[in-house]
Structures are given as structure tokens and as C-alpha cells.
Amino acid sequence: MNQSPPRPRPGRVRARAVHRAAAALAALAFTALTAVLPGTTPAAARTATDPARAGSSPSRSEIYSELRLDQVPADYVVLVDVSGSMTGEGRYSSVRSALLPFLKGLAPRDYVALFTFGDKAETVYLGHPSAPKAIVGRLPGRAGPSSVQTDIGAALDRGLAELERPGAADVGSVVMFTDGKHDPPAGSRYPTSGGPAWKALRDRAGKLARHHELAAYALPLATDESGTAQLSGVVSDTTELRPDSVQNLAGYLGRAAERARARKAARLIAQDAGKGVTATLSPTGPLDLDKGGATATLTLTATTARVPLTVTGLGATLDDQPLTVTGLPDRVSLKPGTARQFQVTVRGEPDAGLLPVRRTWEAEAGLTVHGKVATPWAATLDEVRFRVPAAVKGPATKLRLRAQVGSALTLPLLIGVPLVLLVAALALWMRNSRAVVNGVLLASPALGDGPGDEIVLRGRQVTFVPPRIGGKGRAHGRRYRADDGRRDIALNLSYSPDGTAARSANAVCRPGEPVVVNGIRFDYRPDRHGYRPDRDGVSAADVTRAGAAPGPLPVPRPGALPPHGDGPWDGSPPRPPAQRGRPTPSERDLP
Incomplete structure (x- = not known):
């Protein structure tokens, strides 16, 4: 007769369930650590991202790959509690199971310091994670016995000593697994959770943190005690990863590990400071x-x-x-x-x-x-x-x-334009100030009691020496505008009775407006005025041209006299007309 299999006891069922849950939790924690802690790169993260899909800014994994962060070593101190309480609910065996994938994910140049702690801290492995299975095999087969206590202070002392060794990496992480509080045995250097010994640990960790990237992670395996207080009292940058926050475990570890990796990257990037x-x-x-x-x-x-x-x-x-x-x-x-x-x-x-x-x-x-x-x-x-x-x-x-x-025309223009302007200005000046004159200039004594001379004018300037009157003079034409608006030419005269510059005097003689200079009456008669000596009261034979031999004194014709005598008796020689604006000649100017 077949009998139904015996039903398992409720206590054993619960124990197995807790064991499986603890193992799964430990495996998940170590997998997360492997994925995000410095020096570890999971296989999926090692896959190169297509830059075209990544956009203009590369991803962190691409940057870390270009920096070759895996070639930069990191130190990992792993502290495993082997006290008697770790034998319950399969806690210790779960830690052993999760250590293997964790070690496999580390970089070849990383350094692992594996310690167990109970009544005291003992070294399990120091070196590179080249043989993960062999490293896990060095752990005790089981925790306990139950009389073994928990000395967290001793474990932290050994871990800091390893991070202080010569040649230690710039980035260090402390990972602690425990299910209880600090419960040291008699004779421990850390009999309580405080005191000078703990302060010394804290000072050592602070000195390390000034020159290294140091972070700690507490992984409690029980719900009541975690050891986080002792760990954070020594390492200021401590993160607690509780089992009841499994969903946030990877996120917490990722942020903490990313800070460490970014610090490692920053150390490499700082070497390029000031370079461009x-x-x-x-x-x-x-x-x-x-x-x-x-x-x-x-x-x-x-x-x-x-x-x-x-x-x-x-x-x-x-x-x-x-x-x-x-x-x-x-x-x-x-x-x-x-x-x-x-x-x-x-x-x-x-x-x-x-x-x-x-x-x-x-x-x-x-x-x-x-x-x-x-x-x-x-x-x-x-x-x-x-x-x-x-x-x-x-x-x-x-x-x-x-x-x-420049231009090939610049030099000719620089020379030619001023020259043309100069010639034009000179021509304008000559036209106005040295106008071409023609006609005659009649010279006679101002009182009309002496012979006269006819000076022929041709050209811009004439120098004359009157043969009868004597002396020497010069005349040149200059344009002017008359009162009625028409333009005409006047003579600029200079005359000296003895030919010296000391007795020379100047005057302007306009056509039809005689002037007296040094006692001599000068009358300018241009050709266009139609002047003829025989029509103007004096015959051509009565006036000696400048430069010709002097002839007899002219005798006025009767028809040339004014109708009313201008002298003391009838028929006396006419007086010269009054000169407008001209001074009366003095006796010195008379011949």
C-alpha cells in the first residue's frame, strides 16, 4: 500500500525559503557591485556604442573606454563576517556564492584583499583576481561556531592597513558583509563602539581620503543590525545597501561607483590641464x-x-x-x-x-x-x-x-594735375593782372604848357621813355569791372621824372580818365575807342611818339579851342580838364 510522502515541517520550509532569498540577495548585490564599482566592467558595458547613435556627446562608457580606465588599478577590500550568527538561514553560504561572479567581473589589474572577521580578522587572499574560483575556495567552508563573536573594529583595522600599503591604487573601496552589531571578544582593541581606538581609525581613513578616492558599502544580511554605524564612523563616504531596498540596490551602488570612476577619470584628465x-x-x-x-x-x-x-x-x-x-x-x-x-x-x-x-x-x-x-x-x-x-x-x-x-596713373596725375592747375592759375593771373593792351598813352605836362608824347601800347607790359617830357615809366594792363558792369582794361602806371626809383609814383589810368603822375598828364586811349590825334584836337604831327626825334611844339588849331576862353585872355591855350580824385600837382612836379 502506497503511502503519501511525509509533509515537510513548516519550520524547515521557512528556513529553506529564507536561505534561497538570502542567496539571491547576495548574488544580486555582488552582481551590482561588479557592474558599477571602479575597475569592473560587465560584458554588456564593454560593448562599444555606435557614435552615430550616441549623438554628438559620447557616453560615459565610451569615455572610460577611451581613457582606458580598466588599465588603472583599483583596490577592493572585502570583509566577510564569519561569526556564529552567520550560520543561520544560509547567510554565509549566500555570500560565498555571490563572491564568484563579483571576482570574475574585476579588471586584471585590480587588487583584492579578502578578510574574514569574527573574534579576530584573518587574511584569506591578497592579490589580483586572476583565479576567482581559487580565491573563493580559500574561504572557510562554514561560519561559526556559534561562540565566535563579531569584531568589526579589528576588520576595519586590517582593511585600512591594506589600503595604506606602498603602491596602493588611487581608488579604494571597502565592502562589508555582516548580520550583526559590533560584539568584540574580550581583549579586543575595540571593546566598545567608540573611544580613542575608533578615533584613530577615523583619522587614518581621513588621511587616505585626502589623496585617494575612498568609499565604503555596508551590506547588512539581517534586518536589525548592519554595522553601518561603525563603518560610516570610520569612512565618511559610506553607503548602506539594505535587503529591503533590493530594487534600489543597483541605483545606489551605481551612483557611488560612478563617483569613484569619475574621480579616476578626473585624475587622468587633470594631466591635460592648460593644454589646448x-x-x-x-x-x-x-x-x-x-x-x-x-x-x-x-x-x-x-x-x-x-x-x-x-x-x-x-x-x-x-x-x-x-x-x-x-x-x-x-x-x-x-x-x-x-x-x-x-x-x-x-x-x-x-x-x-x-x-x-x-x-x-x-x-x-x-x-x-x-x-x-x-x-x-x-x-x-x-x-x-x-x-x-x-x-x-x-x-x-x-x-x-x-x-x-597702387596705379600706374598715380604718379603722372600727381605731377600733371598740379602742373595743369598751376598753368591755369598763371594764365588766369596773366589774363587779369597782365592783360594785353593796345592803343596809345598820351603824356603831356599837367598845365598844358609843354610838348607831349604819344606812347604806343602793344603787349602785356610796356616800358617807355618819353623823348620830350623825359623821365622813365612802365605800364601794364589789368582787367576791371566798370560801374555799368562791363569789363575793361586799365593801365597800371609807374613814372619817374628822372628815371630813378626814388621819385617813381604809381597810378591807375582807365580809358578816357586821364591821371596826373609827377606833374605829367597821362591819357589812355585804346584802339577800340577809335582815337585819332587829328580828330581829338591835336594833329598827328604835333605829338611826338615815344622813341622818335622831338619835333616842334604843337600849336592848337582854332577849332580845337573851347567856345569860351579858359585863360586870362581870349584864345589862350586851354587848361587841362579837372582830374577826379587826383591831387593838384605841386611846384616840384612841374617841369
Whole structure:
């Protein structure tokens, strides 16, 4: 007769369920640590992301891959509680099961320090995680016995000592698994949860944190006690990962680990502080601008060793020259330590100066490269400070330029135009101040009691020596505007009775308006006025021309006398007409 299988006892069912839950929790915790703690990279995270799909800013995993963070070692101190309480509900076996995938996810250059602690702290493994199974195999097969107590202070002492060793990595993490509070055995250096011994631990951890990226993670395996208070009292940057927040476990670990990885990246990026983009020019010979422009090679170089750079708004100008520089793209991306070359063209006409005479122009002009330098990593690693110079440096050498400037007409115009203006001004002056005169100038004594002379006027200036009157004079024409508005020519006279400059006097004689100069009456008669001596009261034979032999004194014809006598008796010689605006001649001026 078949009998039904015995029903399991309720206590055993609950124990097995708790055991499976604890194992799953530990495995999940170690998997999360493997995925996000410094120096660990899960297989999925190692897959390269397509830059085209990632957009203009790379992802963190791409940046960390370019920085080769896996080549930068990190230290991991793992503290496992083996006290008697860890034997319950399969806690210890769950930790052993989760350690294997955790160790497999570490980088080959990482360093692992595995300790167990109960009544005291004991070393299980020190070295690289090259054989994860062998490392886990070194752990005790079981925890306990039940009499073994929990000395958290001793465990932290051993862990800090390992992080203080010579050659320790810049990034260190402390991971502690425990299910109880600090319960040290008799004789422990840490008999209580406080005191000088704990202060010494805290000081050591603070000194480490000043030069290292140090973080701690408490993973409590029981709901009542976790050891977080003791761990956070030593390491200020401590994160507690409780079993009742499994859903947030990866997030908490991710944030803490990302800070550590970003700090590791920042240490590498800091080596490029102050390095940016430099520009150089080639060739160094003169550039001939007469053939529609000259080309040169502009080289942009990223001087960084790890950080890629971009230059946006790229352009170039020549200092103090009206020339244009073309051939540069608006945006340039440069990998660390690389260079890119661009053919730039210089076009335009140089400044010929104030006198644009045709000549060969040569000069040196500085080239200023414009653009904003930045790194595409800054948008992703917003917690890292990038010290990248924002401007392009250089080039230090100047461009040597050559061109034919100015116009071939400039020099002839510079000489010809002033000369033409001068000739025109001279002609205008000659026309007005030295007008061509014609006709005759009648010279006779002012009182009419002596012979007279007829001076023929031809040309712009006439020098005369009256044969009868004597003396010497000079006359030249000058244009003037009459009261009625018409333009006419007057004579500018100068006359000296003895021919010396000391007795020379000047006057202006207009047509039909006689003047008296030094006692001599001068009357200007232009040809156009129709002057004829025989019609004007004196025959041609009665007036001696200047330069001819003196003849007899003229005798006025009766018809030439005025109808009423102008002298003391009838028939006396007529007096000269009154001169307007002229002074009465003195006795000195009389002949």
C-alpha cells in the first residue's frame, strides 16, 4: 500500500525559503557591485556604442573606454563576517556564492584583499583576481561556531592597513558583509563602539581620503543590525545597501561607483590641464597676391594627451590688413595629440597708403585664428572640471606677403594735375593782372604848357621813355569791372621824372580818365575807342611818339579851342580838364 510522502515541517520550509532569498540577495548585490564599482566592467558595458547613435556627446562608457580606465588599478577590500550568527538561514553560504561572479567581473589589474572577521580578522587572499574560483575556495567552508563573536573594529583595522600599503591604487573601496552589531571578544582593541581606538581609525581613513578616492558599502544580511554605524564612523563616504531596498540596490551602488570612476577619470584628465589647440603656418616664404590670391597651410594641433577637443566658429583674419582668409571649416574635431591641416587662401588688395603709387608692396602680417575650443566630454562628465584654454594659440610666425599695389596713373596725375592747375592759375593771373593792351598813352605836362608824347601800347607790359617830357615809366594792363558792369582794361602806371626809383609814383589810368603822375598828364586811349590825334584836337604831327626825334611844339588849331576862353585872355591855350580824385600837382612836379 502506497503511502503519501511525509509533509515537510513548516519550520524547515521557512528556513529553506529564507536561505534561497538570502542567496539571491547576495548574488544580486555582488552582481551590482561588479557592474558599477571602479575597475569592473560587465560584458554588456564593454560593448562599444555606435557614435552615430550616441549623438554628438559620447557616453560615459565610451569615455572610460577611451581613457582606458580598466588599465588603472583599483583596490577592493572585502570583509566577510564569519561569526556564529552567520550560520543561520544560509547567510554565509549566500555570500560565498555571490563572491564568484563579483571576482570574475574585476579588471586584471585590480587588487583584492579578502578578510574574514569574527573574534579576530584573518587574511584569506591578497592579490589580483586572476583565479576567482581559487580565491573563493580559500574561504572557510562554514561560519561559526556559534561562540565566535563579531569584531568589526579589528576588520576595519586590517582593511585600512591594506589600503595604506606602498603602491596602493588611487581608488579604494571597502565592502562589508555582516548580520550583526559590533560584539568584540574580550581583549579586543575595540571593546566598545567608540573611544580613542575608533578615533584613530577615523583619522587614518581621513588621511587616505585626502589623496585617494575612498568609499565604503555596508551590506547588512539581517534586518536589525548592519554595522553601518561603525563603518560610516570610520569612512565618511559610506553607503548602506539594505535587503529591503533590493530594487534600489543597483541605483545606489551605481551612483557611488560612478563617483569613484569619475574621480579616476578626473585624475587622468587633470594631466591635460592648460593644454589646448595650437596653430602653425607653412610655408614661411612670401605669398604672392597678384594671381588672384595665395595659399598657405594652416595646421591645428591638439596638445592634449587624453582629452579630445573641438573648435567651433573657426576662422582667421590678418592683422591690420584688408585681406580675407578662406578655406577653414566652421567646426573641427581633434583627437588627443593629433593634427589636421587646411589649405587657406589669402585674397584682397593690400592698403597702398596715402600715395597709391605703383610699386611692389611687401609686409609681414600676423594671422589670428578665431574659434572656441572645448571638449565633447564636458557635457557627459559634468562633475569633472576641464581646464581647456578657450582660444586657439598662435601661430607665432607671421605671414610674408607680396603684391603690386597702387596705379600706374598715380604718379603722372600727381605731377600733371598740379602742373595743369598751376598753368591755369598763371594764365588766369596773366589774363587779369597782365592783360594785353593796345592803343596809345598820351603824356603831356599837367598845365598844358609843354610838348607831349604819344606812347604806343602793344603787349602785356610796356616800358617807355618819353623823348620830350623825359623821365622813365612802365605800364601794364589789368582787367576791371566798370560801374555799368562791363569789363575793361586799365593801365597800371609807374613814372619817374628822372628815371630813378626814388621819385617813381604809381597810378591807375582807365580809358578816357586821364591821371596826373609827377606833374605829367597821362591819357589812355585804346584802339577800340577809335582815337585819332587829328580828330581829338591835336594833329598827328604835333605829338611826338615815344622813341622818335622831338619835333616842334604843337600849336592848337582854332577849332580845337573851347567856345569860351579858359585863360586870362581870349584864345589862350586851354587848361587841362579837372582830374577826379587826383591831387593838384605841386611846384616840384612841374617841369
